[in-house]
């Protein structure tokens with residue numbers, strides 16, 4: 423195997439300490455470095471061996487640079503999308519598409535998952551080579567990959583094994599390679615399973631030889647991930663979620679509600695690995711405009727941002743409804759912020775009365791008739 427030699431610009435060892443501007447500039451001559459072309463060829467060979475792919479495989483190469491790795495995969499793959507935040511890199515890829523060096527139908531995306539939400543698209547395979555060590559906000563990007571992959575889809579990460587910082591030299595704000603166990607834990611936390619590592623080529627620099635790994639991982643089944651258990655929790659356990667999800671806009675949020683410990687009040691939650699990821703509180707209070715009907719007020723409905731989109735809010739409401747009906751409660755109501763009205767309406771609540779302000783935000787009353795169905 424041939425190693426890379428990074429002296430084509432005269433500033434050999436430190437080429438990657440720079441941000442997007444560096445890559446913009448480096449793009450035009452990137453492919454003149456034979457070591458990079460050879461690296462892409464070897465990486466593609468290892469990828470073909472490690473990951474199943476064919477002409478139906480929808481590929482996203484993230485941090486694709488000039489598209490060398492996708493180019494080296496040739497016709498082993500199906501529809502191709504190439505993402506990079508560097509304008510210069512994207513321009514080189516566009517020229518290659520026009521010239522037929524990259525597939526004519528390849529899409530080129532300006533995408534930075536560290537900053538932007540993932541687009542509403544699905545892929546079967548995401549490949550990312552020597553890019554993740556540039557991204558301090560790694561977890562956000564890994565969650566983005568998970569969102570972009572179909573259940574059972576594959577992620578292939580080629581990057582540096584953990585090093586002592588001499589790869590980029592001083593002043594580099596990214597990762598000094600990756601410790602395999604730590605990357606594995608981060609991948610699993612982001613929704614991946616079956617994480618496996620193997621050696622994959624190396625880079626030669628004046629400061630040493632830097633080995634790389636290929637990590638492959640499978641996108642977990644979303645329905646399996648959504649298997650949740652609703653439990654009754656103590657009011658204090660909900661405080662963190664109330665503060666961070668519902669009242670983060672307030673300087674000194676009050677997260678202890680007066681009715682938290684009143685007779686009949688209860689708190690439901692879903693626990694994740696590091697504590698509650700969803701919570702809701704129910705207390706026996708008459709609904710505005712419905713005097714005389716047994717009613718429960720819903721407060722503090724909060725789902726941690728990383729756990730949103732899994733239907734946990736609905737799951738909590740369904741569990742509460744069962745319990746409230748069994749207790750003879752006829753109405754469930756809440757002062758809902760107007761930004762959340764869609765959620766309540768989707769769960770059978772009716773919006774009632776005029777808009778009003780509470781904790782600095784516009785609200786409406788929402789009411790669910792538990793006797794209706």
Ligand SMILES: C[S@@+](CC[C@H](N)C(=O)[O-])C[C@H]1O[C@@H](n2cnc3c(N)ncnc32)[C@H](O)[C@@H]1O
Nearest residue numbers: 445485486487506507508511534551552553556
């Ligand atoms: C060392 S180059 C590797 C390029 C290509 N994968 C290769 O192996 O030749 C890293 C690439 O990642 C891109 N990049 C860095 N941070 C990124 C981010 N947050 N999102 C997308 N691309 C990024 C850079 O613009 C650059 O093209």
